[in-house]
Amino acid sequence: MAAQRTAGHRLAGQAGQPGHKYVYAFAEGNKDLKDLLGGKGANLAEMTNLGLPVPPGFTITTEACQAYLATGREPDGLAAQIADHLAALERAMGRRLGDPQDPLLVSVRSGAKFSMPGMMETVLNVGLNDRSVVGLAAQAGGGPGGAATGRDAGGAADGAGPDGAASGGGERFAWDSYRRLIQMFGKTVCEVPGEEFEHALDAAKRAKGVTSDLDLTADDLRELVGAYKKVFATHTGRDFPQDPREQLDLAIRAVFGSWNAERAVLYRRQERIPADLGTAVNVVAMVFGNLGPDSGTGVAFTRDPATGNQGIYGDYLANAQGEDVVAGIRNTVPLQELARIDRRSYDHLLDFMARLERHYRDLCDIEFTIERGKLWMLQTRVGKRTAAAAFVIAGQLVDEGLIDLDEALHRVTGAQLAQLMFPRFQLDHGIDAVATGVGASPGAASGKVVFTSARAVELAGEGEPVILVRRETNPDDLNGMIAARGILTSRGGKTSHAAVVARGMGKTCVSGADEIDVNVPQRRFTVAGQTVTEGDVVSVDGTTGKVYLGEVPVMPSEVVRYFEGDVDPERSDDALVRAVHRIMTHADARRRLAVRTNADTGADAARARRFGAEGIGLCRTEHMFLGDRRELVERLILARTDTERADALAALLPLQRADFEEIFREMAGQPVTVRLIDPPLHEFLPPLEQLAVDVAVAQERGEDVAREEALLAAVRRMHEENPMLGLRGVRLGLVIPGLFAMQVRAITEAAVTVTRAGSVARPEIMVPLVGAVQELETVRAEAEKIIAEVVGESGVEVLIGTMIEVPRAALTAGQIAEAAQFFSFGTNDLTQMGWGFSRDDVEGAFFWRYLELGIFGISPFESIDRDGVGRLVRIAAEEGRAARPDLKLGICGEHGGDPDSVHFFHDVGLDYVSCSPFRVPVARLEAGRAVVSSEGSDSR
Known part of the structure; x- marks a missing residue:
């Protein structure tokens, strides 16, 4: 399906014909071009035009993806347009892609019209090779101000050690980035089994006698790069590509192809996203949050996506990169901690958050990186939120004069209202919580514990309610997340993968319950001195973050009590009830x-x-x-x-x-x-076969079966091969007089x-x-x-x-x-x-x-x-x-x-x-x- 043409779409020809524009610099787009540039690209363009600090880059359109998926090859003219925009990016950054002395590195990320968190592919650190890794090490070792690069939030996790560049310096950082490129490129682009890289990493840690990636030195990581290259060559039959442009082209094609990946297809089906939209591809200069204690990465919300409450919400990790936050593999600190760590960046961030919320007139979800004291805005979008937050925020924005009641009504849905009508746990249930995590997605859910997506699907298919328990979830867990009543993770926060996806699906989720020690291979977790094995029942409260052993009784939600007339919305101190009442009143009037x-x-x-x-x-x-x-x-x-x-x-x-x-x-x-x-009629008559057997048995016993025989005769007379299309409805009324x-x-x-x-x-x-x-x-x-x-x-x-x-x-x-x-x-x-x-x-x-x-x-x-x-x-x-x-x-x-x-x-x-x-x-x-x-x- 061709992308819709909207204002600002500079059409140079028909799609698929020479001269058609497939690539847009960020400054050429705007937020209204989501059909063409995808949500991520359109919003990067919008932030660029607002003057916010966005790393330079360009977007390859959804039309290019549609053409690629339809024909199996890139459309004519795309390669030349990429070359032109890459040259412009190199001029803007003062670096060349893969330059051995001073390399420009880029990320290659998907970005469909509708947010699909983690469902498609990303390749980071594109441009690194055996020569440019040395140049990157020299850049990173330059101290504050010495590494003005550009970088996207989905980057390598656990980059530098606790003391950043000082613990192994730029050399460690560079080799760590290189091994991550090989790992991500191999898995994403060339379908190398991801566990092969994990085995090599585990072997390196065993040889060193350590358990954490952070404890590997630059020399260890250099050897690990060699091991990764062997894994890559063994599975692909070729050496890891050293040409930066070849890396870029192959990564772009991989992102195109990921539109039809199994998990992406499943997510679209769950969220009712059309299958023919395609994804845009964003090529962005990299910036790094793992260059030392003056660097970091985070995710921010302009309001609480769980409750809608106003305030500063989000997660931050110093000396880390974006994957640490969104994947939940390292526990974060509250965003407010950034005020203590880096007040200047914190103040800038608050200013940008306020500007974006006023501009979008809605809750904004923001990803950012701080590179040696410099704040970079990497992404914004209208944030996913719980059903409760949707109603509360809509009401708040009306009060603030940013939207009217029609727009508030437009922004909430019947599906969200239905979620609010589900029961919640009784407050006086008398059961003590065994753990408390982050209430990432509200709701009350009880079910049997499972530790794998496959088992969740299997048990749910048998009609069993299940709670999926993981250390952290990843996109491969989507099947199980859909099947589960609730999700519980021992790592992560409100912006982890589990939290974001659960909120989008309306699933109850508690994340970051670090009191729980999850052992997936043995299918058990321990908490408070007790062991919970697969099949045991637990209850999770996605509002409070509390976890209970056993099944907790439930009670009607406040919203149902409101509809029943038990709650006076005018006197209620519940912001949700007031918001629901206000919007429902307007809906009835309209x-x-x-x-x-x-x-x-x-x-x-x-x-x-x-x-x-x-x-x-x-x-x-x-x-x-x-x-x-x-x-x-x-x-x-x-x-x-x-x-x-x-x-x-x-x-x-x-x-x-x-x-x-x-x-x-x-x-x-x-x-x-x-x-x-x-x-x-079969709904009122005994089944023919069973009745015939009963009559025969009764006759054998010599019992009086006159009534049963008459009934059997009637059943035989009226028996239908397809009763749903037989004697029913008006036909029945005409056949049976009276x-x-x-x-x-x-x-x-x-x-x-x-x-x-x-x-x-x-x-x-x-x-x-x-x-x-x-x-x-x-x-x-x-x-x-x-x-x-x-x-x-x-x-x-x-x-x-x-x-x-x-x-x-x-x-x-x-x-x-x-x-x-x-x-x-x-x-x-x-x-x-x-x-x-x-x-x-x-x-x-x-x-x-x-x-x-x-x-x-x-x-x-x-x-x-x-x-x-x-x-x-x-x-x-x-x-x-x-x-x-x-x-x-x-x-x-x-x-x-x-x-x-x-x-x-x-x-x-x-x-x-x-x-x-x-x-x-x-x-x-x-x-x-x-x-x-x-x-x-x-x-x-």
Whole structure:
């Protein structure tokens, strides 16, 4: 897919043709070019244009990546454009790439439109070889002011020793950087197994008698470089490339290719990121945070990404490089410590943070490096945040006048609101925490401990809740992180890989719980003198950072208590509750779509009303026939005479009437759409095979089986190979005389009873599974006679409509609308019939493969298939309204609570969506957001 053209895109020709611009200097871009330059490149350009200290560099566009992935080669003209921009970078830095005397080094990093932390590749220290490593050593040994290089935050970990250049000087630093280049280049570019380099490193430490990389001297690292070269040559059949431009070109291609790496594909699928965007590539002059105690690296947030609280949040490591922070392999100090370590850089950083937040009008996530007292800004982006922080920050920014309420509504999502409605641990549970780490991503999660991603996936697939425990996570753990209820690491902080990815996915995470000693090979950890092995249950609190042994009881969240009416938002001291109330109030004021609920009982109806439901969009009457009433249905099915059938229906009538009276009373004048019975008959009859065996065994014993034999005969008579497409819905009502008539009478009598008692009832009778207008006309004619007879002078109005769930009904909606006062789209069945598969049979059978192949971006049962099933909905809505302008349109399938689907139904022009009670607030929020989006707020 070609990247969208936005303002500022200097188009020199069509993509793929000579003269097309594939490379942009930072000064040529801006933050609005994310489609073309990726998020990282666009924001580097924006910071450059704001005058912030950004290491010079350039960005290769997503279009170049798309062309490379489509053809397997770089597009024409790209190599020459890279050469031109590299020459300009060399002039700006006063150095040449790989110069043996004074080398320029660069990083090569991915940067897609949407943040995908750690999912794609990075290559650092590009430009080092056997000759330039000597020049780098001379540079690094020059002391403060003697190494004005440029460097990206994802660099080599543990670079210099505790005393920086003094502990081994520039020579140690240079050889350490070189061995890291070989390791990263080998693994990323040439697919050398990473463990081969790790084995060589472990061997070097054993030979030296040390356990830490920091204890290796320059001579040790020089020997390690030789060992790494042998590993590289053994696995690639060639020597490590010494030509700096060849290193650069191969690294760029590796970053392009990493767009389709397994973990990147999985992450995009999880986050619903389109697969055809491609990634940009950023080539940036390197700066180094591991040149001594006056150097360091860190990550900063302009507000707390976990809670939204204002203040200074982040992590810093002196004499270290970015990987130490983001990978969580070394524990950091709070960002405030930088004020003590380097006050001048700290003050500059605070100034830049304030400027960026005002400029982006949002929480900013910033990566920076200090190289010998010089602060470099390496990256900024609108920061990932928890669901709670999203609401709190949106409210704060409104108060500060940076955004309006429409923008605040646009910035939160229904998915985030759903997260806030999950339970939390009881405060008085009486269980003592065994460890406390960093509350990196809020939530309450209990589950069985697992230590590997594969085991997490395996147990979760068996329905077990799991907690993934690691020293630190890395991108290869993504499968397990997705499968787990919660994540616990013994290293890292709020900006470690585990924390960032967990927040993005809405997973509970506690990181940096250093009281825990994790032993992955033995699948256990020890804490407070106790050993926890795989399969034991632990509980983690992502808000407080506390870790508990065993399962901790949970309680409703404050947000659910607010929706239940137990919390007064005007008096609450909870900033989250106040923010949710304010944004929900605005969403209700803005939305056009009404929101109803799917409810079959008075209790469900009452809860849905408390959650803001404006009626019932689906009351499934077949649910009322289960349990003790199943026998009455069997009597109805087995009836051989009109008298037997009438007796069975007469027994069911008062039970149905009582059900509807309760529901009408709870809904207090709101509309209630009652679907006439729509079960596949097998749901009410014993399985044919089991019943046949039971009858045969009873006959062998000489027992009286007359009733069972009659039931078996009926089951055989009605047995269907595919009951979901058989005798159900309107067909059942037409085949079993009196069934629908009994239900219509029960509904109408209940409505009249409730109305005469002083309340109001607004019943809507929905005929299911109609495929031809003649079916609806037949049922309606009988229903109208009963309604007229029962209603009398009560003033009750009963609407009659149908459920559009058969493709033919959607395609003949103009005809059906002539006999219907409303349509309600049953998108579950419409999806099954539109795609031609049964949900129960196929989701576990092949959906995983369809998702893997990209045939599905997401299950069509989870989010509406806009192009296929959605088109049927659109056709039916347009043709139905053309035939009957006052036709009421709604949707009652599960899609009614899916955020993306709600936007589609708004666009199609439906009147309401209906969903489960718990999803009602989500649908309300998204219905408001749909208005804001349709008016163009998402382009502001």
